[in-house]
Amino acid sequence: MKEEEKLGSVKRFGARYGRKTKLKFSKVEYEQRRLHKCPYCSKTAVKRVAVGIWHCRKCNAKFAGKAYSVSKKVLAKEVEEVAEEPETVKEEAEEQVLEEA
Template sequence: MKRFGARYGPTLKKRFTKIEALQRAKHKCPYCNKSSVKRIAVGIWHCRKCLTKFAGKAYTPRGEA
C-alpha cells in the first residue's frame, strides 16, 4: 500500500483542497436566499440569517460536488 502513496498522494491532496474550498465558500440559503449558510457537520448546514438548519450534501448544500 505504501508504494502507491507517491502516485496517488498529489491527486488526493488536490481533490481535498478543492473540496475544502467548496466547504468554505459561502453558500446560499434556500430559505432566505442570503449567503450565510455554513456547514456545521457532514451534510448538515446552518443559515446564520434565518437560523435554519437543514440537510444537504456533504460538501455543498445543494450538491455541486
C-alpha cells in the same frame, strides 16, 4: 491560477500525499468551508455545522444537505474537472467494440 494558490488549505500537508490527491481534496474542502447560498432566504450565509448539516446565519434555518455542499451539482462538477485520464475510458470503449465484432 498558480499551483500554490490552488492548494490553499491543503498546504498544511506539506510534501505528503501527492499532488492530484491534494488538488481534489482542496476542492472538496473549499466547498465544505465556504459560505453557501441559503435555499430559504437566498442570502449567502450558510455554513456547515456537521456532516450534512447546514445552518444559515441570516434566517437561522438549520437543514440537511450534502456532506460537503448544500446541493449536489456544484461539487460533482468541480471534482470531475480535476479528475484525470479520459484515455482509460477510451481504451475500454474500443475493447468493447472489438468484442462485439
